[in-house]
Amino acid sequence: MKLTKQSEDFPAWYQEVIHHAKLAEHSPVKGCMIMLPNGYSIWELLRDQLDVQIKAHGAKNVYFPMFIPEEYLRREKEHVEGFSPELAVVTIGGGKTLSEPLVVRPTSETIIYDAMSRWIQSHRDLPMRLNQWANVVRWELRPRLFLRTTEFLWQEGHTAHATAREAKEQVSEITSLYKRFSEEVLAIPVVTGRKSDSEKFAGAVYSESIEGLMQDGKALQMGTVHYLGTNFAKPFRVKYSSEEGPKRHVHQTSWGVSTRLIGALIMVHGDDSGLRLPPRVAPIQAVVLPIFKKGKDTSELTAKAKQIAESLDHLGVRVEIDDSTEMSPGAKFYHWERQGVPVRLELGQKELEGDTVSVALRVPIEGNKKMQISTSLLGKEIPKILNRIQEEMFAQAAASLATRHHFPTTKDEFREQIESRAGFLQVPWCGTSTCEADIKSETKATSRNLPFEPLQQPELGVCIWCGRPAQAIANFSLAY
Ligand SMILES: [Zn+2]
Incomplete structure (x- = not known):
């Protein structure tokens, strides 16, 4: 589904x-x-x-x-x-x-x-x-x-x-x-x-x-x-x-x-395919998937998958092996994707012969979603890849946060941006509870905090909402 x-x-x-x-x-x-x-x-x-x-x-x-x-x-x-x-x-x-x-x-x-x-x-x-x-x-x-x-x-x-x-x-x-x-x-x-x-x-x-x-x-x-x-x-x-x-x-x-x-x-x-977990808090960081062909002997693939999982486990990687036969490979990929597991190691007949593994990343690094890695290099490469996914996820979230800071200069702009769920609105504000209550009742937005490091440091001037002298820069937003 x-x-x-x-x-x-x-x-x-x-x-x-x-x-x-x-x-x-x-x-x-x-x-x-x-x-x-x-x-x-x-x-x-x-x-x-x-x-x-x-x-x-x-x-x-x-x-x-x-x-x-x-x-x-x-x-x-x-x-x-x-x-x-x-x-x-x-x-x-x-x-x-x-x-x-x-x-x-x-x-x-x-x-x-x-x-x-x-x-x-x-x-x-x-x-x-x-x-x-x-x-x-x-x-x-x-x-x-x-x-x-x-x-x-x-x-x-x-x-x-x-x-x-x-x-x-x-x-x-x-x-x-x-x-x-x-x-x-x-x-x-x-x-x-x-x-x-x-x-x-x-x-x-x-x-x-x-x-x-x-x-x-x-x-x-x-x-x-x-x-x-x-x-x-x-x-x-x-x-x-x-x-x-x-x-x-x-x-x-x-x-x-x-x-x-x-x-x-x-x-x-998270994205439209489900959870995406940063490796440092992912209960399973890598899942090893032997891909069986119908009617073929599975023992060699299973043994190889076990060997790979064990070697990663020794390196401190939280690894699981999925050698179930109930689900098709496609259904398995989908399943592990939704669980947010950062790295999927796929092992089929082709990989077995080439002594490699196909590594699929839940979060692409530099646009790469999949790579072939020689089995002998997995121990060195997988921890590196997990670190890079961690960094990439922070970079993506930081870029997204940066583009969703807004600096409305009028009350109307403020209202429109709240309605369109633009993110944080950084504005000069009087700091009074009555003004905050007024903003909340009209727009549902609340002051999240008075940021220590505002992205812009405009002249304080007057409060964006009530026009009284502004006391601080505040971040307003809809909030959970
Ligand atoms: Zn005010």
């Missing part, structure tokens, strides 16, 4: 890619997601690589319970207001009504900072950097696989510092770390910047984000980093004694990325 074309119906295409690549399914509970082996192994690959980077940054992994006393959330006013509409609350345990309701964590600032108030006593305990890999629950009214699900998986980093300056430096460092991770591992270019006041995290002083642009021209917030100041340290009494004088509150940060990144991978890299 053919997939719906991206250009015809992007949301339908997205659902079909997930279904055909067997990444995830809806669960019996609305909004929850069952991750299948193909989807979960992508998560494991990106999680493990990010975990190494987070640890190298100095954070230690912890695990906190998923139940949080409801009263904890109420201690920070904006935090509880922001999260209340999405909370799942447990009121009965073991058949008895609980004396105090428990919230299923929507995020863990409160419970972690309660513990930090006991763990942090002196300036010698700082900075404290913790990270946890966990599930969180935020009740979703309009769920979408990987992008918005009631329960999702993520990492949440939480740090405490002696000074505001150090905490703000931490925020910048994590934003850079996320950007690098997205570019190098996921092959997805992102725009970093500060969130507007109405888009920041509930309880933060300010938030930063990495924003990606999907192929339908809508933005996706792929990660956020929050400077919390002392907003949580005060109600949770997280204090340290310095060498000089009385106890002081710590300055804190929190930051996270989630299974949403898999949605980004699908929507940035």
Whole structure:
């Protein structure tokens, strides 16, 4: 069955890619997601690589319970207001009504900072950097696989510092770390910047984000980093004694990325034939396909295919062999293409005689979709090809992002470009919440962030929308 074309119906295409690549399914509970082996192994690959980077940054992994006393959330006013509409609350345990309701964590600032108030006593305990890999629950009214699900998986980093300056430096460092991770591992270019006041995290002083642009021209917030100041340290009494004088509150940060990144991978890299996975997060990087002729002995081809797969496996290539006989070769090609496997090694009678392999690439390099490689050179060439595919995928996504930045100069142009889903609109903006609400109600666009490195640096002048003096350059876009 053919997939719906991206250009015809992007949301339908997205659902079909997930279904055909067997990444995830809806669960019996609305909004929850069952991750299948193909989807979960992508998560494991990106999680493990990010975990190494987070640890190298100095954070230690912890695990906190998923139940949080409801009263904890109420201690920070904006935090509880922001999260209340999405909370799942447990009121009965073991058949008895609980004396105090428990919230299923929507995020863990409160419970972690309660513990930090006991763990942090002196300036010698700082900075404290913790990270946890966990599930969180935020009740979703309009769920979408990987992008918005009631329960999702993520990492949440939480740090405490002696000074505001150090905490703000931490925020910048994590934003850079996320950007690098997205570019190098996921092959997805992102725009970093500060969130507007109405888009920041509930309880933060300010938030930063990495924003990606999907192929339908809508933005996706792929990660956020929050400077919390002392907003949580005060109600949770997280204090340290310095060498000089009385106890002081710590300055804190929190930051996270989630299974949403898999949605980004699908929507940035996929094409009309299905999924395309960057080699660094592809559970299968190469598939070996012996091509059998009807009625012929298959043993020689199978043995050769096994030998090739084994030698690649020894080199650390994630390789699979498909020697099933139920599907025709054409159906197999199609099958592996839809799964997004970067490299397909085809081995027929002709290849066997010439001691070569036909290598088909999911993402062409310099226009080449297929090449013949001598068997003896595979060990050297396949890792190189995988690296080049990774680079090529980033280059394609970066070129696409660059062409979809626009700089409207009038309100009408702004409206038209939003309607045509042009991508990011970089405009001078007043920064007020009322103006942002007005833009949103009229065009559905929101400010994605105030980019640290705008592509053009025009005179600020006046706000593109309301005409008041502009305070910053902002990226507006439709968003997931
Ligand atoms: Zn304005």
